[in-house]
Amino acid sequence: MSASDDRDVLRLSVNGVEQALLVGPYTTLLELLREDLRLTGTKHGCELGECGACTVLVDGVAQLSCLVLPAQLDGAAVTTIEGLAEGSVLHPLQRAFMRSGALQCGYCTPGMILAAKALLDANPAPSREEIRQALAGNLCRCTGYASIIEAVEDVARSAS
């Protein structure tokens, strides 16, 4: 990679690993994660900010990675679905999604789990309405949403 092109060096922590990355000005965070870092757990359904499938956490806040330009993120900490489990021990949300049948095709699942994590980190005991509001930007075509709400409530309940 030549330093004479228009890419900038960016410092980013991804799932706890410090990275120095060369990124072009038009590369989105979604592309950086999926194509450069091969973290394909982050999904895409539109690449226009309309579906929520690409949700990741940036400094703990849920963001649509298809709309984020990494250049804005120097020094930030990004968490993707690959960074949620502690080794082979799944995160309580991952376990609850499995138990409640909150996934079918699973394509919305990484984004859904991360959006739910951002909610629970900020508000450990959300009401059903708060869960709905927090996840309303994440579409799912398979489940009808009820089992996802159940999974999030389940985790909130067992944490309290």
Next chain:
Amino acid sequence: MNLSPATHDGQALHVVGKPLPRVEAVGKVTGGTLYADDIDLSGLLHCKLLRSHHAHARVLSIDTSSALAVPGVVAVITGQDLPARYGIMPTCEDEVALEHEKVRFVGDPVAAVAAVDEAAALAGCRAIRVEYDPLEAVESIEQALLSPGSEPIHDYAGPANIHRLAALEFGDVEAGFARADHIREDVFFFEGNTHLPMEQHSATAQAANGHVTLWSSTQNPHYVQRILASVLDLPMGHVRVVAAPHGGGFGGKCDPFSHEIVVCKLAMLTGRPVKCTLTREEVFYTHRGRHPVLMWVRTGVDASGRICAMHFRTALDGGAYGSYGPASTLYTGALQTTTYAIPAYRFEGARVFTNKAPCGPKRGHGTPQPRFALEVHLDKIAEEIGLDPVELRRRNYVKPFTRTVNWLRITSCGLEEVTDRVLEASRESRRERRPGHGVGFAVSSYMCGAGLPIYWNKLPHSECVINVGRGGVTLFCGATDIGQGSDSVLATVAAEELGLSPGDIRLVTGDTGLTPVDLGSYSSRVTFMAGNAARMAASRMRELIVAAVAEEEGCAPSEIEVREGKIGRLMFEEAAVLAEERLGTLSSHGSYSPPADIGGRYKGSGVGPSPAYSYSAAVVDLDADHCTGEVHVNKVWLAHDIGRAINELAVRGQVEGGVYMALGEALMEAQVYRDGLHKQPSMLDYKSLTFLEMPEVETILVETVDPEGPYGAKEVGQGPLLPVIPAVVSAVHDALGVWVDEVPVTPEKILKALDARAKGKEGRFGPKSFPDVPYPPLVKVTPPDAAAAAL
């Protein structure tokens, strides 16, 4: 939920029926599952398609020379490189992978570029010069029926732009109407909509030594393999299609697609792997979704409300290509009889070509539209003759183990039970009334797999192989898990037979190079057909291992118990190794073909027969605002005759997902065009339900234990969608006193119906008339006689 005790044929069930997590769930919650677009291969090229921006035009010339000069572009192909015509149905092979003579809708692919990255492929597409000669575009069913202003969209079929016509009569319909005390006619319209899977279609191909491998987000690897072999002119055995883990289909990934063929061709030409992932906008053009259907229905009932005769007419807007069209057409007339005993029935159907994205199968394939019309029509009859709409239906319900007037064999049938249960559960809500509050009820039924394959062949519809080696079990089946949970069904069935847990079974599925045939994930066929094949294979394996253990122990095989990881006194693994020592390679197989006598023998009888039918009943509770026309759904109760739930959690998920999709179709989802252009090819503009609009769903499962389903199981993937749409329409009528005879029921349509009523006209919104369709002479079919009608 209240399920029957877990036994089957007197044997206790250990894993069947349990609400266990899906077998592939860990990969999906950790991001480890590799979907089609997640596949990366060394030297991978990226492909983009150049698509027509004309709705209908002759292609005069395509100049690709400057595209080849774009840096990074490796290959460019046009229709000349892939001239073979194909289509999923042998009777309408009217597609080519890339059109080089004429384009038929905005989005029709004309050229493909492979390059080192997507940006270079796009730049290559932009450098291609295509000269078009625009033709008149056909945009509606009515227009398609007129003689065309320029040339017809296709040079086969006709007259005008008619693709397909059907006319069938079962029994003496005129005599039926003559003896009716009351006759009513209605006209309905169902606007089309699309699947909107969360995953955009993606395909990657690799070619070497005259062999091609395709990984694709397809529901039907078997049919894709067949079409690829034909279009690429390769032996079937040289084409391997792998269904990648699937990000949602709903029928939208059932056809062989241009991008799948193109990446194979480009891989063969360049010697490098090639991937094509569609953008969301392209997914809207790829479509193959719900047909817009105009419907006219006339029914005669006697004084007690019993149906004497029914005449049902449909006209489908097929879009630009044939796809599954002949089947879609017949499906708009086939399943009216599986819920109601109609003694004399006439069906006339037509599918037309228009210059829009091609329609095809979507969840319920061709049956949600007539189900909406039929149920609302029955509500109107009930209102007119002063009979409770539920009672009117009950008086006409089909009975279990009978044969319908169009020769469909009904076996287990829980119509009465699903009706009782859904009414019981919603009783309180139906009692409480307030202005603008409405409750609607409807029923439906759906097939557990199509009785016939899509092209004529006598292969089993599903096959499974089980290998046991060094104590481990591997099940091979062509079935494809599209999120509906078919992998879990196969693993659960095999585990039940072998006394293991589903997680003990290693699965190899949906791979035409490694697995025996399964026709695909469509028509709700997998649990019934692949489930039966898996059960046969697994029970044969169990016999092999049990016999070896019995011999070792010196007892009869019947004395050996198989459960909880043990075969008799031995652990499964020890028993399996013992059997392998005695018998050599341990392999068993099972296959499933539907019985021959499930349908009639007339032209068109191939659509409708199924080895069993599921039954659903819905109650929808909503509030509708007479000032804004807005509808707020409070709750949906859905009772479903599942036969037996193989996995209660997965079944509940399918019911909730079906209700969700139905509410979207009933209230907002529509694929609409203006001047040949798709009006909203984005997820923001194409409205679907979010967390905020989705109401509570109460699922009630009824187990009728079908005599032929695996452990009695029937389908759940499609059936529960069907009754919800008419129940919404009925509830809106209950709330506001107006009929919206056109789906989706939008606030605008409700306000127009209220407005019409305020002006002293009929409080209704919907089509006024049904067009003149040149249906052919009726094929008259003698219905089964009384002896044949009672099985």
